[in-house]
Amino acid sequence: MVDWKNPPRLFIPGPVKVNEDVLQQLARPTLGHRGKEYAQLHSSTVEMLKKILFTTQNVFLSTSSASGIWEASIRNCVDFNETVLCSCCGAFSDKWADVVRSCGRKADEIKVEWGKPVTPEMIDEKLSTGKYAAVTLMYNETSTGLMNPLYETSEMMKEKYPDVLVFVDAVSAMIGLPLHFDKLGWDVAFASVQKAFAIPPGLAVAAVSNRAMEKSKKVPQRGYYFDFQAFAKSAEKNQTPTTPAIPHIMALNYQCEKLIAEGMENVWKRHKKMGDFARSWAREKFALFCEDKYASDTLTTVKNTRGIVVADVISAVQKKHNTAFGNGYGDLKEKTFRVAHMGDITLEEVKELLGWIDEEIG
């Protein structure tokens, strides 16, 4: 029986399980968004996020899901006569290219087979035409569980194309995977909080470089809700342009305190351990969908080599243990399945879930 008030624990790749202590943060008394208490909450959250993302530049809190920042990056930082190079390796990166076009800008795509990475060489070849003002990169393609080699790509871009802006969808990567925003030379990188921040959906975090801010001053018709200039102006007062999702920011503040206490190197190691375990299980019982080297530490996509009925296993596990994991995305449904191991999901919980799947597949 479906009961939204007693839902399964979520091991789907977003939203993911949220711990009770985090949920409690969303129930704190409301603050006036122009008051001193909010300014204190805002400034301490942004300061911690800067440490977490290894940046001294701008961090904005957007009351939207991450898709809003797909649009914001384009509308703020790309002029109407400019072309964006979009690296497409799955459902989410494909959508971003659609967003570029829906904002009236031109998009050229590098398209690889699902489960394959977009390499620095592919991007280099395209950028060498000198045609592009910006490039969109997908750190972690959640539809396939693929992690692109963005450190290598970013080094290549810094060296050979320092004037091309770099936009990074880090939605299912941020917190779980290394992210040194300033060192990588990125211009916009973002995530929604229902992935590895382990908070209910409703808020997005965006790091924006100073040069992206300079560029946006010259771009006309940036729109109203996602105008980076408006965000920056409000940030001077430790505010947001419109009333933000204050309960989510309280939960984010709480999560940031824990992340800083743990140390980001340790947080990334913790995710890698879960990834290693899930991958070795997948190799033993099935196969990995992505090549090892590119398999993500925040979720594992398992290739259904045994021809199990994935939907049946998902519902059996849900019925017995009130826990849900993910079927494959789109065309990969039944051909793959996905287990999230990010945020406040623990290695013990991943082991337990994979054990339950074992019981079902015999």
Ligand SMILES: *Cc1c(COP(=O)(O)O)cnc(C)c1O
């Ligand atoms: C979940 C996800 C998105 C979409 O995020 P929303 O918060 O739903 O807008 C975009 N990109 C990636 C890689 C994702 O995993």
